[in-house]
Amino acid sequence: MGGNAFTSGPTPLTTPECPPRLYYSLRDHYLSLLFPLYEEVATPVEAPSKTSYGDIDVLVSQPKSLSTETLAKALSAVRTCTTSGSPTSSFALPYPGRADAYVQLDIHLCPPGTFRWQLFHESHGDLWNLLGTTIRPFGITANDAGLHLRIPEIEELNRKRGMLFLTREPDEVLDFLGLNADVYGRPFESVEAMYEFVVGCRFFRGDSYVRDGLKANDRKRMAQRDLYRRFVDEWLTANVATVKTRGERVPGFYEGGCAGGCVGEVGGKRGV
Structure with missing residues (x-):
């Protein structure tokens, strides 16, 4: 609260x-x-x-x-x-x-059997807000019950039934996302280190954070969550070279900034 x-x-x-x-x-x-x-x-x-x-x-x-x-x-x-x-x-x-x-x-x-997952999912503050935006374009969602695959055809009729449960084992999720479990298990030394961890996700794509693809919940996070806003508004554009070294050119980010513009006006407020 x-x-x-x-x-x-x-x-x-x-x-x-x-x-x-x-x-x-x-x-x-x-x-x-x-x-x-x-x-x-x-x-x-x-x-x-x-x-x-x-x-x-x-x-x-x-x-x-x-x-x-x-x-x-x-x-x-x-x-x-x-x-x-x-x-x-x-x-x-x-x-x-x-x-x-x-x-x-x-x-x-926590309900029986969910303690370890919820502890994992609630750790590091806004980390899962960022990872959630990263994996959403691939039809993957993480919530307090576990990792899920979204089925669009079913989701249109019933959002809850449209989520196929995958796992609530933290190590399986981190391995699937290509993230280091040892790093996750300790506090990040800095906000910068957490941002670099997010970019290290195998599903990370810069265009997930471009204005046209931003969902309503993300716009709300931009207004309310400073770490999320700073990642989108400032860090990604300032660290294009770091992002590129993650093994694949990130769509939407180039030397001159974000293709199409990372930041724009959304409902009268700054957003992506």
């Missing part, structure tokens, strides 16, 4: 962002409290180069006879926020050294 679960309503709470040192200290503390309560507990690998954190996200599975009320007590939460049907519960916890501020902890309960 991006740290905003408790900032509205009749009695809003202040939930300031945490600097990295405090974030990691609190993250490890809350993980230690949750380990005895679930069979599986972990946080996704953090996005690169973050200078602050709006909340702490934890994935869990297989609770040991636990209710939201007992969990709130175990965490010393001052307030909880749950939505009917949602697998995520938010908890407002005391912010160290500030009596009037709180830390938002989001706990996401």
